[in-house]
Amino acid sequence: MIRSAITVSLVEEARGGPFVLWEGLGPAFETARTLGFDAVEIFAPGPDAVDREELRRLVDESGLSVAAVGTGAGMVKHGLSLSDPDPGQREKAAGFVREMIDFGAEFDCSAIIGSMQGRWGGDLDKSTALGYLQASLEQLGDYAASQNCVLIYEPLNRYESNLLNTLQETVAFLQTLATENVKLLADLFHMNIEETDMAAAIIEGGSHIGHIHFVDSNRRAAGMGHTDFDVVAAAIRQIGFEGYVSAEALPLPSSAVAAEQTIKKFRELFRN
Numbered sequence: 001m002i003r004s005a006i007t008v009s010l011v012e013e014a015r016g017g018p019f020v021l022w023e024g025l026g027p028a029f030e031t032a033r034t035l036g037f038d039a040v041e042i043f044a045p046g047p048d049a050v051d052r053e054e055l056r057r058l059v060d061e062s063g064l065s066v067a068a069v070g071t072g073a074g075m076v077k078h079g080l081s082l083s084d085p086d087p088g089q090r091e092k093a094a095g096f097v098r099e100m101i102d103f104g105a106e107f108d109c110s111a112i113i114g115s116m117q118g119r120w121g122g123d124l125d126k127s128t129a130l131g132y133l134q135a136s137l138e139q140l141g142d143y144a145a146s147q148n149c150v151l152i153y154e155p156l157n158r159y160e161s162n163l164l165n166t167l168q169e170t171v172a173f174l175q176t177l178a179t180e181n182v183k184l185l186a187d188l189f190h191m192n193i194e195e196t197d198m199a200a201a202i203i204e205g206g207s208h209i210g211h212i213h214f215v216d217s218n219r220r221a222a223g224m225g226h227t228d229f230d231v232v233a234a235a236i237r238q239i240g241f242e243g244y245v246s247a248e249a250l251p252l253p254s255s256a257v258a259a260e261q262t263i264k265k266f267r268e269l270f271r272n
């Protein structure tokens with residue numbers, strides 16, 4: 001079944017970023033439960049920043065799940081990346097991701113690698129950077145599998161990374177890995193910038209797609225931009241997608257309106 005989720009950011013440095021909820025875990029679970037979401041996706045400052053007992057209580061009391069944990073704070077807060085030319089920095093980045101995988105595994109959810117992929121430039125050429133990323137994902141994918149957690153890799157648009165931008169090139173890259181435990185994240189905002197045809201890209205991505213960031217062309221809630229969601233949702237259904245369609249959108253005009261708009265659009269598209 002396709003399930004709904006909504007993002008909460010606990011990272012102050014990410015203010016202004018594309019997360020719907022910002023007021024902490026308790027209010028996020030309350031909003032998600034009241035509106036009828038299935039899960040909450042958590043963007044946390046680090047593996048130790050979340051009170052696990054509190055999160056366990058929120059999950060148990062609300063009946064909701066944790067959809068995924070993001071690892072981007074490793075970049076945003078600590079400047080770490082999996083394609084850093086310095087091996088010590090790459091190892092620190094991998095250590096951060098491993099601990100986030102442990103955190104995700106405790107709540108039966110996947111861990112997402114987005115901005116932690118880094119970028120090439122300066123003395124670091126593209127194929128070397130991709131080689132570093134490949135080695136990191138290979139190890140981290142296996143590590144995640146050992147914890148019963150799926151690692152999700154997110155291609156970003158060209159203004160955020162110059163490594164992999166489209167679903168097609170990312171699938172080709174993931175197929176070079178020995179591990180099958182790294183799935184693709186289709187973020188509809190990045191895709192709106194990079195793909196020729198969003199629905200065709202989703203259909204081609206097929207079973208590689210493990211998670212979706214549900215957001216409109218302008219990074220506002222689904223239905224507040226110009227993405228043709230009927231066509232995109234038909235593609236998502238066509239591939240038999242069974243994961244989370246998770247609202248990663250700007251809190252505009254407010255978190256409450258973005259959350260309400262998202263669940264309305266989700267129901268219209270996936271619960272008819």
Ligand code: LER
Nearest residue numbers: 114154156160187248
């Ligand atoms: C993370 O999911 C993402 O989409 C990035 O663009 C956040 O900056």
Ligand code: MN
Nearest residue numbers: 154187213248
């Ligand atoms: Mn995203």
